[in-house]
Amino acid sequence: MKQFLLLSLILGTLFTAHAQFPAGGFGGGAKKSTVTGRITATILDSLTKKPIDYATVSLVNAKDNKSVNGGVTDEKGKLTLQNISPDSYKLMIGFMGYKTKSVAVTTTPAKPDFNLGTIYISSTENTLADVQVQGTKAVIENKIDRMVYNAEADGTNAGGDATDVMRKVPMLSVDINGNVQLRGGAVRVLINGKPSGTMASSVSDALKMIPAEQIKSVEVITSPSAKYDAEGSGGIINIITKKSNAQGVSGSVNASAGTRQNNGAFNLTAKTGRLSLNTALGGNFAYAQNSRVVLINNTQLNAGGFNNVSQDGYSKWSRDGMNGSLGLDYDFNAYNNISSTVKFNRFSNGGPGAADYIINGLAAQNISDMDMTFNNMDWNVDYKKTSKKEGEEFSVSGQLSTGRTPTSFSNILISALNPGGVETFSNNTGKNNEYTAQTDYTYPFSKKTTLEVGAKGIFREIKSQFDNSAQDFDYNQNVGAAYGVISFDLTKKLKVKGGLRAEYTQIDFNTQTSGIQKNDYFNLFPSVVVSQSLKGNATLKLSYNRRVQRPSQSYLNPFRNESNQFNIMQGNPQLNPELSDNLEFGYSTYIKGSVINASVFYRRTAGVIESSISPVTESGISKTLTSYINVGTAQTYGFNIFGSYNPKPKWTLMSNFGLNTYEVSNNNTGLSTGTYVNYNLFARSAYGFGKGYNFELFGVVNSPRRTYQGKTDAMIFYGASFKKDVLNKKGSVGVNVLNPFSRDLHIQTVNNSITATGSVYQSQNIYYPLRSFGVNFSYSFGKLKFTEKKKIKNDDIKQDQQQGGGGMGGVQN
Structure with missing residues (x-):
């Protein structure tokens, strides 16, 4: 009976929280549900027909010209923008040494996804001035309750695995078998803030299976908040992976x-x-x-x-x-x-x-x-x-x-x-x-x-x-x-x-x-x-x-x-x-x-x-x-x-x-x-x-x-x-x-x-x-x-x- 009452308490809290905190937030009423989609394209050189990697793309609203999304192309010139609400947009494409190109895009609730196919851009001697390029992140950052190692900002990680990355993170030590310790104590390893299925049996083996190129950053939490289960004197390692939109196998x-x-x-x-x-x-x-x-x-x-x-x-x-x-x-x-x-x-x-x-x-x-x-x-x-x-x-x-x-x-x-x-x-x-x-x-x-x-x-x-x-x-x-x-x-x-x-x-x-x-x-x-x-x-x-x-x-x-x-x-x-x-x-x-x-x-x-x-x-x-x-x-x-x-x-x-x-x-x-x-x-x-x-x-x-x-x-x-x-x-x-x-x-x-x-x-x-x-x-x-x-x-x-x-x-x- 006590187990049933305890489970009922959990489920009751669940539904109460959902009722009190709808998607629209506190006291503001629920927002109208909108299905969002994705915009995809492939950017190529108009003369050589070769892909343009790292081309900068900005998605702006056609009505007020405000930027709503953006990204860069991969090594094959491919681009995917996620979470795009149905509306009319302009896709601004730019790259150093190429003319900026604008492409009209319109998505609807019935068809939220839009594939632009291949887009060709032509070279120019002018320097791109209307597309903003962000600077490089610091390798180490300090936040309110954690230290962050930005693996994507460290070029020496290429070709390694997660074990190689862990050896560079402050306060961590890794032995030859890939066992990780934080200040001499055992740790809990999370993936994107969640316990991961790959960590269920062996953390050391699981780390060897994660390519270093897929890791965006590693967070070291020596003093976990009340949100986490209590777990002794060690701490938490949270591996943040890069967002990938790749289709296929x-x-x-x-x-x-x-x-x-x-x-x-x-x-x-x-x-x-x-x-x-x-x-x-x-x-x-x-x-x-x-x-x-x-x-x-x-x-x-x-x-x-x-x-x-x-x-x-x-x-x-x-x-x-x-x-x-x-x-x-x-x-x-x-x-x-x-x-x-x-x-x-x-x-x-x-x-x-x-x-x-x-x-x-x-x-x-x-x-x-x-x-x-x-x-x-x-x-x-x-x-x-x-x-x-x-x-x-x-x-x-x-x-x-x-x-x-x-x-x-x-x-x-x-x-x-x-x-x-x-x-x-x-x-x-x-x-x-x-x-x-x-x-x-x-x-x-x-x-x-x-x-x-x-x-x-x-x-x-x-x-x-x-x-x-x-x-x-x-x-x-x-x-x-x-x-x-x-x-x-x-x-x-x-x-x-x-x-x-x-x-x-x-x-x-x-x-x-x-x-x-x-x-x-x-x-x-x-x-x-x-x-x-x-x-x-x-x-x-x-x-x-x-x-x-x-x-x-x-x-x-x-x-x-x-x-x-x-x-x-x-x-x-x-x-x-x-x-x-x-x-x-x-x-x-x-x-x-x-x-x-x-x-x-x-x-x-x-x-x-x-x-x-x-x-x-x-x-x-x-x-x-x-x-x-x-x-x-x-x-x-x-x-x-x-x-x-x-x-x-x-x-x-x-x-x-x-x-x-x-x-x-x-x-x-x-x-x-x-x-x-x-x-x-x-x-x-x-x-x-x-x-x-x-x-x-x-x-x-x-x-x-x-x-x-x-x-x-x-x-x-x-x-x-x-x-x-x-x-x-x-x-x-x-x-x-x-x-x-x-x-x-x-x-x-x-x-x-x-x-x-x-x-x-x-x-x-x-x-x-x-x-x-x-x-x-x-x-x-x-x-x-x-x-x-x-x-x-x-x-x-x-x-x-x-x-x-x-x-x-x-x-x-």
Whole structure:
């Protein structure tokens, strides 16, 4: 009943908003609906019959000679003007060295589209004076709540992909696999302000599929407004793509092969009139390589007894995956659009392993096998309505997501006491169904004041089925949310954007021992950003916001993962969400092509979720149990500085350095970790030799990472790539290398735990095979168009950092 009432509230808000805010705006009555169309033409040289690219075209009203639209032709001389209301116009065509030409155009409601066919213009020695040409944008811009990198203004992006673009964006760091971080934290990636279907399975793989030429700009939002779902300490990256009106068929093919991993992807878009269809298919395969794990567990039980277990072994895991999608997008007219996308993903990892054990002085050997599979399907339907008033938009979105994660493992422990071996095995299937309804409305009162309102409902059903049905775990979580955001200018240089998001969360779950339990709570999430423009292209910003992160299925699932039978892993359904308050002060400037961006921030997080190790005794053998708990409250101070410099036009140097403190305390338990410092460093040097040749070096340093029980050592990796544009810049070939001078990345983690049952000292050394050499090829055909997928993505839950990794028993290649 509560789910029905919550959904009714969302839908009621939806229809009320639509009734109160018609296309005409507030209190002004609805505007008369007008179907708009498009005007197309091809501009050629009258003598050579060759296309005129970058010819400037202006559409003026025949009655008052006021300009209503405009654009430039592409490399084939083609032009398309969208959203043209039925009327009489003059099309003014001009280009340097050519005579300006005027062509009469009349469209009607019955025939809103008009194809002018081929238009010839003749050369002249006179300079074009009556057509305005706009100047070049700055590479870096600062806005009220975000920093903008204008990729279209950076000529060095030609021939690359979105990963290459991300490496040039302030405050971002990208590793060799294309994983993006913002100030050391995880990020949410949007396409044109919406979660994109291409990002559903793998952000790093999706970025490699987007040509750099299709990216207009990249927005970095470190302090998202109340409009966005709360998502932790990272932030948001919003990729704005160029508007393309190409008809016909276009696509791309990408392939890479190496000593560590192979990838392939195919994308195809077919567009005719107002209908666009797109499909994609991709796959990846990682070679099975030995990952060595050396583990020591020393436990001291309060009840008496001391146990020592040491392990030296390997896991030889492979990883493969595939994904596919099918989508359609249809414009009823210039104001109404509907789209739908279905996307499937399947990933699998696991494999055999073996380890030698010393258990309290007695030798033993364990033979293991592990398999984890992830299957997921997302189906989205989206409707969007705009009006003649620029910036006004109303949208409704719905999403169905289903996921299945079957997991199985087996162990055979051979010892002098049991020479035939003792076998243990278990299976678990996790099921996650998610239903989402969302509506948003944006109304600009003026160019200086804009209001945004919306509502959202999320209904999650999580089930975990064990070998023994009596241990099944059911978890239901329903979230209802509503928000309001207003932005306005106090002065020409002082801008403000503030908002409030309200969320009600309803939770009920059952466990084997506790029966059905409930946990309902209500939260308010305010946000505000104040921006002051200074002289010399400099900007000051001050922001505050609150966010929440709810534990995901892997944190909650009480399934006992005994893939390493001496170090058991288990979720905790009693977890509470994290709540964070964030305060940031930033400064940005742009001086003669050089960029400096600096910020300091403070974050207070209550209910911090971390993994926790404790001793347990089973069958007379001491083991460790790794689970998750709400540790306490964290106080974090930090700063970030980014700089970019061009010693020469074709040479770019870039670096980002971030530092933050780690401190957790809990007054109830008396916990106080003290204060530690974490940092990360990214450096890059890129040089273009001309004729399509590009060379790049980069390195990443992540400092030791602290937790309340221990620390993980620093991680360093580096690489280089060389790329050449081919096939008239429609394709590229390249070679790359990662950590060439060391096969393994050695990572050590040490934990010390004192609990009510005893104490644990655990030392784990993982030797991860990271070195790789590879070649890659990409090719684009047709005129590429990246179709926006207005998918919902619920990213308000805290994700497990060890998913698919098998915990202490091994690592994933």
